[in-house]
Amino acid sequence: MSDYVAAERPPGRKLLFAILIGALLAVPLFAIYLLVYDRQSQSETARSSIAEGWGGPQTIAGPVLIIPYSEQVSETVNEAGKQVVRTNTVWRELTVSPSVADIKSDLKPERRHRSIYDAVVYEAHNTGTAKFALPADLKRFGVTIEQLALDRAELRFGLRDARGLFGPPPSVTIEGRRLPLQPGNGPAETEGSGFFTWLDAAALRERPIAVSFDYAFRGNGWLALQPQAGDTRWTVSSKWPHPSFTGGFLPTTHKVDDSGFSATWRVGNLALGSALVAGDLRAKAVEKPYERRTAAQLQAAGDYEARVDLVTPVDLYSQVNRSVKYGFLFIGFTFIAFLMFDVIGGVRVTAVEYLLVGAGLVLFFIMLLAFAEVIGFSLAYILAASAIISLLTAYSSAVLGSWRRGAMIAGLLTALYGVLYILLSLEAYSLLIGSLLLFAALAAVMYLTRGLDWSSARRLIDQAP
Numbered sequence: 001m002s003d004y005v006a007a008e009r010p011p012g013r014k015l016l017f018a019i020l021i022g023a024l025l026a027v028p029l030f031a032i033y034l035l036v037y038d039r040q041s042q043s044e045t046a047r048s049s050i051a052e053g054w055g056g057p058q059t060i061a062g063p064v065l066i067i068p069y070s071e072q073v074s075e076t077v078n079e080a081g082k083q084v085v086r087t088n089t090v091w092r093e094l095t096v097s098p099s100v101a102d103i104k105s106d107l108k109p110e111r112r113h114r115s116i117y118d119a120v121v122y123e124a125h126n127t128g129t130a131k132f133a134l135p136a137d138l139k140r141f142g143v144t145i146e147q148l149a150l151d152r153a154e155l156r157f158g159l160r161d162a163r164g165l166f167g168p169p170p171s172v173t174i175e176g177r178r179l180p181l182q183p184g185n186g187p188a189e190t191e192g193s194g195f196f197t198w199l200d201a202a203a204l205r206e207r208p209i210a211v212s213f214d215y216a217f218r219g220n221g222w223l224a225l226q227p228q229a230g231d232t233r234w235t236v237s238s239k240w241p242h243p244s245f246t247g248g249f250l251p252t253t254h255k256v257d258d259s260g261f262s263a264t265w266r267v268g269n270l271a272l273g274s275a276l277v278a279g280d281l282r283a284k285a286v287e288k289p290y291e292r293r294t295a296a297q298l299q300a301a302g303d304y305e306a307r308v309d310l311v312t313p314v315d316l317y318s319q320v321n322r323s324v325k326y327g328f329l330f331i332g333f334t335f336i337a338f339l340m341f342d343v344i345g346g347v348r349v350t351a352v353e354y355l356l357v358g359a360g361l362v363l364f365f366i367m368l369l370a371f372a373e374v375i376g377f378s379l380a381y382i383l384a385a386s387a388i389i390s391l392l393t394a395y396s397s398a399v400l401g402s403w404r405r406g407a408m409i410a411g412l413l414t415a416l417y418g419v420l421y422i423l424l425s426l427e428a429y430s431l432l433i434g435s436l437l438l439f440a441a442l443a444a445v446m447y448l449t450r451g452l453d454w455s456s457a458r459r460l461i462d463q464a465p
Contacts, residue, residue: 011343018335018354022328025358029327032365036324039369040317046117051220054112054121055164058219059305060103061189061226063172063211065096065132066154067201069147069279094143096132097269097276099208101229103128107238109310116373120310121220122238123166126213130229132201133208134277141277145205153201155179158190158226159217165195170215172197189226224307227267230276236308237262244311248303265306272304316377319424320369326420329434330361330413333441334392337412338400340445347400357392357399364388385417 074087106125111118138145155172159165162183172179179197186194203209224247225234239260245251249271254263269276334357341347364384371380389410397406423433 018339021354022331022335025331028362033324036321043117047119050112050114050119051121055218056161057221059160059190059224061158061187063130063155063157064187067094068149068152069094069143095278098130098132098229100231101130102233105236109240123218125216130211131208134204141279150201153199154196155199156187156196158186158194160190160193162193164217164219166218167216172213174211222307222309224305226305230269232267234265240310242311244309247305247307249306316372319377324365330416331358341400353399360388360392389413
């Protein structure tokens with residue numbers, strides 16, 4: 001048996017009303033998005049504070065050999081109305097990069113905690129050898145060997161944050177003889193930060209000289225190398241199982257597993273686009289690519305460096321941020337279910353009830369962020385989803401006048417939260433899965449409302465005899 005009863009408003013108006021309320025909920029969703037961004041900024045500030053005094057992200061460079069050389073410079077001056085040519089001796093610096101450099105870095109990572117925040121820091125043990133030689137065609141660089149003050153040479157090592165040096169003093173030896181070190185005066189690649197030593201390089205007149213070095217330093221985030229030698233071999237090993245290799249040069253070989261990683265880079269000076277010998281005039285005429293980097297670009301790996309980042313595999317803020325972007329799916333699917341109960345099942349759903357249900361859905365993301373900072377993302381997701389599903393199931397049962405209908409809402413929400421978790425885990429397929437869900441929802445609404453007159457103020461209600 002069936003008859004017609006008057007409806008308070010047409011189904012089409014109810015649909016527009018639900019859409020309007022859903023659109024209004026975009027405001028708190030956007031506010032949560034800003035909250036996540038703010039908490040992430042606070043987290044980054046806290047991590048920087050945790051690592052303060054330990055050593056910043058480190059870049060190593062060198063060794064390079066700096067040899068002063070004299071040059072006669074003539075200039076014309078005016079004296080008593082006469083042009084006089086004067087010749088003066090000026091001192092310049094010849095930069096000699098090693099022909100071969102073999103560097104090994106052993107990283108020992110450590111998590112440091114403060115309150116709900118943590119940061120990844122490391123201790124690095126750096127060892128290596130380098131071989132220096134003067135080119136046979138030195139005159140092509142505008143310098144003769146007679147101009148070189150080999151007894152006043154300097155060997156320079158670069159470390160971007162020299163405050164990270166710790167433990168035994170760095171050791172630099174030449175042919176078995178240990179040299180005393182001085183602070184600062186590092187290469188330009190590390191903005192002068194590092195250490196150096198004076199040495200008598202007179203042996204270069206006859207043969208190459210070999211240098212060995214050993215030093216330890218602390219850092220956080222990443223370690224990078226600015227290759228300079230004719231043939232640079234850099235080997236990095238660590239027990240950290242989540243490295244990220246970036247920069248202009250990637251490892252030629254690498255191995256990553258649960259026990260850690262090892263990687264080896266091989267870079268030649270032809271790839272660097274620079275000669276092994278450069279004088280003052282040449283250094284001014286040819287601007288190196290890494291010297292064009294601005295301060296804002298230092299966070300990104302440079303085009304002429306090899307770098308390994310010790311990354312945290314799960315960034316809870318990025319996951320929460322991505323989940324907020326799917327908030328409209330939750331609101332849309334849940335409101336569609338309520339709308340179907342309203343226009344088809346004959347259960348009147350008011351604006352306040354839509355708003356309260358929407359508030360519960362929005363609250364999920366706040367609870368997820370709050371719990372994730374303390375207990376981790378996965379457990380926080382389960383806890384927040386369980387709480388919201390329980391709350392909305394009980395409320396929906398009262399609003400819809402049936403525990404069976406409330407159970408249907410519970411099933412819908414459980415499926416939505418389950419699918420969302422899969423979407424967050426399978427980032428590559430999130431668009432595909434999301435589009436299929438929207439297609440399924442649209443098809444279901446079309447099927448259920450295929451006989452509905454959206455503009456009519458009356459509706460058909462089946463009644464049992």
